[in-house]
Structures are given as structure tokens and as C-alpha cells.
Amino acid sequence: MSELEKAMIAIIDSFHQYSGKEGDKHKLKKSELKELINNELSHFLGEIKDQETVxxxxxxxxxxxxxECDFQEFVAFIAMVTAACHEFFEHE
Structure with missing residues (x-):
């Protein structure tokens, strides 16, 4: 399996690790999204501490x-963060 395919599986697995803890298992509630960002994206986005940011x-x-954030919306978010990181690291 290629590195890109492994990364795609990691994105899917990460979403499902946090979705459905409360309510719909195919969507992230605000609390689940906050937990995902704080646990999985803190190096790129920092830790979210206040509700207003969430x-x-x-x-x-x-x-x-x-x-709620469904998988399509989540993937769009990951793409935006990835594009921003690419631009940042491209200029270093």
C-alpha cells in the first residue's frame, strides 16, 4: 500500500475514532470535533481551549x-489545513 493510501486510511480512521461518541456515528458534534483537533492536529492548529473558537x-x-460535521465537511477541512501547511512549509 502506498504512503498516500495509508494517509487516506488514517484520515478515515481518525474521523471514525471521534465521530459517534455522541449521537450520529457518521458525524462529529462540536465536542467531538474539539477533541479530534486537540488530539490529532495540535501541532498544526494549536489547542482549542475556548468554546467560541470551537x-x-x-x-x-x-x-x-x-x-454537525459530516465526513465530506471534515475532508474539506483537512484539505484546507493541508494546503495551508504546504504553503507555510514551502516558504521555509
């Missing part, structure tokens, strides 16, 4: 307005 992140991700 609310803003969720609002930006929640395209369908259901107050």
Missing part, C-alpha cells in the same frame, strides 16, 4: 447547517 470552526465547516 463554534467558529464548526460554523465554517458546517455547510449543510445541521450543527
Amino acid at each position: 463554534d467558529k470552526v464548526m460554523e465554517a465547516l458546517d455547510c449543510d447547517g445541521d450543527a
Whole structure:
């Protein structure tokens, strides 16, 4: 299996590790999203400590307005973070 395929599986596994702890197992609630970001993306995004930041992140991700983050919305978020990191490291 290629490194890219392993990375794709890691993204899927990470989403499902946190989704469904509360409610729908195919969506992230705000608390699940916060836990995922703090545990899995803290080196790139820092730790989210206040609810206002979580609310803003969720609002930006929640395209369908259901107050949850589905897998499509999550993948779009990961793509945005990855693109931002690429630009940052490209200039170092």
C-alpha cells in the first residue's frame, strides 16, 4: 500500500475514532470535533481551549447547517489545513 493510501486510511480512521461518541456515528458534534483537533492536529492548529473558537470552526465547516460535521465537511477541512501547511512549509 502506498504512503498516500495509508494517509487516506488514517484520515478515515481518525474521523471514525471521534465521530459517534455522541449521537450520529457518521458525524462529529462540536465536542467531538474539539477533541479530534486537540488530539490529532495540535501541532498544526494549536489547542482549542475556548468554546467560541470551537463554534467558529464548526460554523465554517458546517455547510449543510445541521450543527454537525459530516465526513465530506471534515475532508474539506483537512484539505484546507493541508494546503495551508504546504504553503507555510514551502516558504521555509
